[in-house]
Amino acid sequence: MDVVTIRNLKKYFGEGPRQVKALDGISLTVEKSRFLSVIGASGSGKTTLLNTIGGLYEPTEGTVAVDGTDLSQLTEEQLTVFRRRRIGFVFQGYNLVPELTIRENILFPLAMDDSRPDEIFFREIVGLLGLKGRLDQYPYMLSGGGQ
Ligand SMILES: Nc1ncnc2c1ncn2[C@@H]1O[C@H](COP(=O)(O)OP(=O)(O)O)[C@@H](O)[C@H]1O
Ligand SMILES: [Mg+2]
Structure with a gap:
């Protein structure tokens, strides 16, 4: 199963002679569990x-599908939930x-979603990231890597 499927993706900024073709016909797929x-x-x-x-950006042309969902088919509200x-x-x-x-930063998207955290998963991730003793600190107190 492909997690990301991109077909002929174009993203242009601006119009006329100053137009920037940031993406001009990209196709790629990313399989599950790939890095x-x-x-x-x-x-x-x-x-x-x-x-x-x-x-976050709407394509100028082409399609982006994530987990089989074509993002262009989503309303703005559905897109917000998708991102969250x-x-x-x-x-x-x-x-x-x-x-x-x-x-609070780690759990913020869940709070926005009215979801409850899976405490075991939360502790596992915090342990993996080495943030266990930092949970009550603020972002500015972390190194760039920590952030
Ligand atoms: N919001 C924008 N408005 C206009 N031009 C943009 C915008 N975002 C990016 N670009 C232009 O698109 C091109 C690709 O930028 P970007 O995707 O940020 O490149 P990278 O992340 O590889 O450095 C650049 O020429 C950049 O100036
Ligand atoms: Mg960049």
């Missing part, structure tokens, strides 16, 4: 690609909420 790295020069379109797969439940995104600038503790 994929996308490498390229600055400005080559990596962030645009990830933002489009994550449902299906996408985990570590942004270049982290985008953690500075007023919330580490614990």
Whole structure:
């Protein structure tokens, strides 16, 4: 089963002579459990690609399907739920909420979703990330890697 299926994806910014073709006909599939790295020069379109797969950008042309769901078929509200439940995104600038503790940041998407955390899974992940003693601290107190 493919987790991500992309067909002829184009993302253009702006119009006319200043138009930037950030993505110009990308096709790729990512199978379940695969780890994929996308490498390229600055400005080559990596962030645009990830933002489009994550449902933050709407394609100019082409399709993106995640877990078999064609993102273009979702309403704005369904897309919001999709991002909340299906996408985990570590942004270049982290985008953690500075007023919330580490614990609250980790659980924030669940709180927005009115979902309860799976305590065992939570503890497992926190242990894996080495954040066990940091849960009541704030993002600025962590190193870049920790964030
Ligand atoms: N929101 C935007 N508006 C206009 N141009 C953009 C926007 N985002 C990215 N671009 C342009 O698209 C191209 C790809 O950018 P980006 O995806 O950020 O590349 P990368 O992440 O590989 O450095 C660049 O030329 C960039 O200037
Ligand atoms: Mg980038």
